[in-house]
Amino acid sequence: MTLPRLLWVPALLGFAVIVLPVIGLLDRVEWARLPALVTSDAALSALGLSMQTAAMSTLVCLLLGGPLAFVLARSDFRGLRVLRSLVLLPLVLPPVVGGLALLYLLGRNGFLGQLLGVQLPYTTAAVVLAQTFVAMPFLVVSLEGALRTAGERYEAVAATLGAGRWTVLRRVTIPLLLPGIGSGVVLAFARALGEFGATIAFAGSLQGTTRTLPLEIYLQRESDVDAAVALSLLLVVIAIVVIVVARPRAVEGLR
Amino acid sequence: MKRMSVLLSLLLIAACTSGPEKREVTVFAAASLKDAFTELEKSYEASHPGVDVRISFGGSSDLAQQIVNGAPADVFASASPSTMDTVAKADLIDGRAEVFAVNTLRIAVPQGNPKGIRTLADLTKPGTALVLCAPQVPCGAAAKQVAMAAKLTFKPVSEEPDVRSVLGKVAAKEADAGLVYVTDVLSAPGKVEGVDFPESADAVNEYPLALLKKTGQAQLAREFAELVRGQAGRDVLTRAGFGPP
Amino acid sequence: MRAQFRLARGKFTLDVELAVEPGEVVAVLGPNGSGKSTLLNLIAGLLRPDTGHLSLDGRDLLGAPPHRRGIGLLAQEPLLFPHLSVLANVEFGPRAQYRADYRETALRWLDEVDARAFADRKPRQLSGGQAQRVALARALAADPELLLLDEPLTALDVDAAPAMRGLLRRVLRTRNRPAIMVTHDALDALVLADRVIVLDAGRIVEQGPTRTVLTRPRSPFAARIAGLNLVPGTTVDGGIRSSAGVFIAGRGSAGAGEDGVAVFSPAAVAVHRDNPHGSPRNALRVRLAGMEPHGDLIRLRAEDGLAADITPAAAAELELEPGQDVWFVVKATEVGVHAARGGVWGRD
Numbered sequence: 001m002t003l004p005r006l007l008w009v010p011a012l013l014g015f016a017v018i019v020l021p022v023i024g025l026l027d028r029v030e031w032a033r034l035p036a037l038v039t040s041d042a043a044l045s046a047l048g049l050s051m052q053t054a055a056m057s058t059l060v061c062l063l064l065g066g067p068l069a070f071v072l073a074r075s076d077f078r079g080l081r082v083l084r085s086l087v088l089l090p091l092v093l094p095p096v097v098g099g100l101a102l103l104y105l106l107g108r109n110g111f112l113g114q115l116l117g118v119q120l121p122y123t124t125a126a127v128v129l130a131q132t133f134v135a136m137p138f139l140v141v142s143l144e145g146a147l148r149t150a151g152e153r154y155e156a157v158a159a160t161l162g163a164g165r166w167t168v169l170r171r172v173t174i175p176l177l178l179p180g181i182g183s184g185v186v187l188a189f190a191r192a193l194g195e196f197g198a199t200i201a202f203a204g205s206l207q208g209t210t211r212t213l214p215l216e217i218y219l220q221r222e223s224d225v226d227a228a229v230a231l232s233l234l235l236v237v238i239a240i241v242v243i244v245v246a247r248p249r250a251v252e253g254l255r
Numbered sequence: 256m257k258r259m260s261v262l263l264s265l266l267l268i269a270a271c272t273s274g275p276e277k278r279e280v281t282v283f284a285a286a287s288l289k290d291a292f293t294e295l296e297k298s299y300e301a302s303h304p305g306v307d308v309r310i311s312f313g314g315s316s317d318l319a320q321q322i323v324n325g326a327p328a329d330v331f332a333s334a335s336p337s338t339m340d341t342v343a344k345a346d347l348i349d350g351r352a353e354v355f356a357v358n359t360l361r362i363a364v365p366q367g368n369p370k371g372i373r374t375l376a377d378l379t380k381p382g383t384a385l386v387l388c389a390p391q392v393p394c395g396a397a398a399k400q401v402a403m404a405a406k407l408t409f410k411p412v413s414e415e416p417d418v419r420s421v422l423g424k425v426a427a428k429e430a431d432a433g434l435v436y437v438t439d440v441l442s443a444p445g446k447v448e449g450v451d452f453p454e455s456a457d458a459v460n461e462y463p464l465a466l467l468k469k470t471g472q473a474q475l476a477r478e479f480a481e482l483v484r485g486q487a488g489r490d491v492l493t494r495a496g497f498g499p500p
Numbered sequence: 501m502r503a504q505f506r507l508a509r510g511k512f513t514l515d516v517e518l519a520v521e522p523g524e525v526v527a528v529l530g531p532n533g534s535g536k537s538t539l540l541n542l543i544a545g546l547l548r549p550d551t552g553h554l555s556l557d558g559r560d561l562l563g564a565p566p567h568r569r570g571i572g573l574l575a576q577e578p579l580l581f582p583h584l585s586v587l588a589n590v591e592f593g594p595r596a597q598y599r600a601d602y603r604e605t606a607l608r609w610l611d612e613v614d615a616r617a618f619a620d621r622k623p624r625q626l627s628g629g630q631a632q633r634v635a636l637a638r639a640l641a642a643d644p645e646l647l648l649l650d651e652p653l654t655a656l657d658v659d660a661a662p663a664m665r666g667l668l669r670r671v672l673r674t675r676n677r678p679a680i681m682v683t684h685d686a687l688d689a690l691v692l693a694d695r696v697i698v699l700d701a702g703r704i705v706e707q708g709p710t711r712t713v714l715t716r717p718r719s720p721f722a723a724r725i726a727g728l729n730l731v732p733g734t735t736v737d738g739g740i741r742s743s744a745g746v747f748i749a750g751r752g753s754a755g756a757g758e759d760g761v762a763v764f765s766p767a768a769v770a771v772h773r774d775n776p777h778g779s780p781r782n783a784l785r786v787r788l789a790g791m792e793p794h795g796d797l798i799r800l801r802a803e804d805g806l807a808a809d810i811t812p813a814a815a816a817e818l819e820l821e822p823g824q825d826v827w828f829v830v831k832a833t834e835v836g837v838h839a840a841r842g843g844v845w846g847r848d
Contacts, residue, residue, distance in 0.1 A: 104427075121429050160566055160571060162596045175583040176581075176582070178583075203413075205414055206414055221320075223392065224391070
């Protein structure tokens with residue numbers, strides 16, 4: 001189908017809205033100071049913490065969100081639709097609301113926090129939990145979509161060949177789902193990497209423990225805008241690597 | 256006939272509100288000034304009929320960045336001399352900035368002071384969850400100063416990017432204590448209590464105010480600055496917890 | 501296999517009872533939406549009936565999950581697992597059943613369907629016909645007690661279908677285990693099935709030996725897809741020798757010396773009062789049993805069941821009446837010769 005030419009105008013404007021701010025950021029970068037700024041102790045510590053926590057929370061998303069996606073896509077019970085909508089909640093909530101919610105649930109005065117008797121706020125685990133909260137829907141939604149389009153016909157065939165439920169899951173469903181899992185993982189990782197609001201509200205901000213790269217950027221811009229811009233650039237580069245390089249591979253997966 | 260007069264008066268009202276008489280003064284003020292400046296805005300508007308004061312509250316460095324990048328402000332009231340310098344370096348200040356208030360640190364503890372904190376040294380007790388501002392922001396720099404003066408080493412569980420986050424953590428009882436400004440403690444009655452400490456005198460935070468160039472309302476802006484610096488302003492600021500310069 | 505199911509889905513209700521004897525191949529015919537695929541899914545365990553029972557070799561299967569039923573399924577599309585090689589696809593069943601000889605089993609079935617050459621390929625590198633052959637090998641390598649075939653030839657192009665049909669016929673005969681095949685093609689039923697069940701709106705409206713149902717259909721659906729002339733016999737080179745000893749020339753893929761059947765449409769038959777000697781056509785002497793209108797044409801029925809459709813003008817010119825002897829003449833190119841499911845013809 002040939003597109004009406006007029007469609008290109010808003011399409012290009014839409015693209016510009018996404019890309020131009022990044023160019024604006026590039027324009028503001030102090031290239032001479034850049035190497036020193038992105039390799040400062042605080043920057044490296046924040047970068048390392050961000051990578052670790054994002055990887056951890058992506059793993060938690062996969063271990064919990066994967067089964068959740070299966071239940072949402074393949075089961076049938078009353079209230080399933082409501083459940084499916086609730087899963088999207090972190091997508092539409094401001095992250096800081098998520099952070100406050102976590103604080104009042106798992107903080108020292110939260111009912112679950114008191115019940116479990118654990119001190120989560122101000123720990124790296126709290127960062128992982130906050131990131132998991134905001135990133136989980138990305139994994140669940142993309143996995144659920146993949147599960148729906150994959151259909152159940154291959155699984156039915158596998159069952160008629162004598163394969164039990166776990167064998168079907170392990171040898172048919174999951175391999176067929178790998179592209180969906182890949183893109184879900186990439187999206188969840190990218191979201192976790194960029195998480196700010198829930199982290200600052202729930203986990204606080206302490207170098208080496210809870211101050212991830214976005215928190216470091218937010219802090220640096222108070223005192224040293226150049227440093228904030230340099231770290232922003234770092235985050236942009238990482239994000240581009242993740243979504244441009246990793247995602248198509250993950251999506252194409254088996255093909 | 257009666258209906259006609261109602262219609263006429265409605266038209267008159269409409270004409271008045273959209274008339275050219277309407278004038279505006281735009282003030283950029285540090286977030287900690289919110290209560291005090293909101294009160295001053297009211298008294299200014301009462302004595303200046305037809306003038307609308309619009310105040311944008313925010314972090315001082317954010318506001319400074321916005322002004323440098325062309326935001327239309329007539330007055331800038333900052334929480335730190337360094338952020339005011341940012342604006343001064345961009346040659347945007349009309350005249351010079353003057354300190355109009357000072358703010359000092361106070362220990363904030365949750366209502367009832369569950370950990371029984373009495374002195375600055377109590378903050379270093381093991382098992383006390385202390386939250387500070389990060390050293391990069393003014394309240395954190397001040398906390399660092401008092402620690403050095405008292406020869407104490409704080410081990411905070413978190414270094415927040417702004418003072419309101421510290422206050423929030425204490426108010427939510429997720430921290431046993433925090434170092435905030437006197438004004439912050441006063442702004443959250445019933446949630447937090449303040450504990451004074453003598454070392455606070457070593458870290459006095461100055462609040463400069465400046466008129467900005469490129470303003471179309473120089474006279475109105477000057478009158479607002481005079482209100483802030485005058486006795487009426489002094490009273491309001493004192494009630495909010497600010498000290499005199 | 502004995503089965504009885506009742507399943508209501510909105511307005512549609514499936515209510516069937518059927519039995520398949522050991523070694524028997526049953527074709528299920530029926531219009532779209534008649535419940536054919538639903539029936540197969542119920543037997544396979546992919547759907548649960550509201551009420552019913554199902555047993556295979558005396559085992560009660562209704563409560564068993566699909567993978568414990570020993571019932572294989574070959575669908576319209578091959579549905580080969582795209583992430584596995586051809587060999588791994590065929591090995592899937594025996595491996596899922598923890599059989600140690602999965603490799604030999606898979607290779608044996610790949611040989612059986614003449615697909616060993618593709619063993620290392622991925623499914624996407626196969627043509628439709630090749631993929632369906634591999635899918636058959638995969639289904640059979642799982643060693644099912646009962647094989648279900650859901651329109652296994654429908655998705656194949658016209659070149660690939662005859663070869664697959666021949667393969668299915670050979671495999672079903674050598675296995676000697678029961679199979680149920682859903683189809684809408686009379687030829688599939690003819691070549692592969694001992695017995696035909698016609699399903700309409702969720703109920704069995706007709707059943708019987710394949711030839712009986714296809715030559716003397718009682719249900720409207722069977723009449724629509726069948727109504728063909730079938731002459732059983734033994735295949736010979738270039739045609740078939742009927743059980744009455746008449747040679748009929750035709751085209752087909754069957755080898756010589758097999759049980760077979762010549763198939764031609766009533767519309768392809770010309771009717772003569774005298775034997776048209778010296779013509780390269782097949783001429784069959786028949787005695788007219790009756791005449792009936794058939795659309796714009798007249799359908800002539802012979803006593804041995806053959807039919808011919810001719811125009812009313814031709815019928816008038818021939819001055820035909822029941823009991824008369826006439827010649828049914830049909831070109832060799834209009835006659836298909838197929839190997840047919842053995843045993844059927846003996847019962848008829």
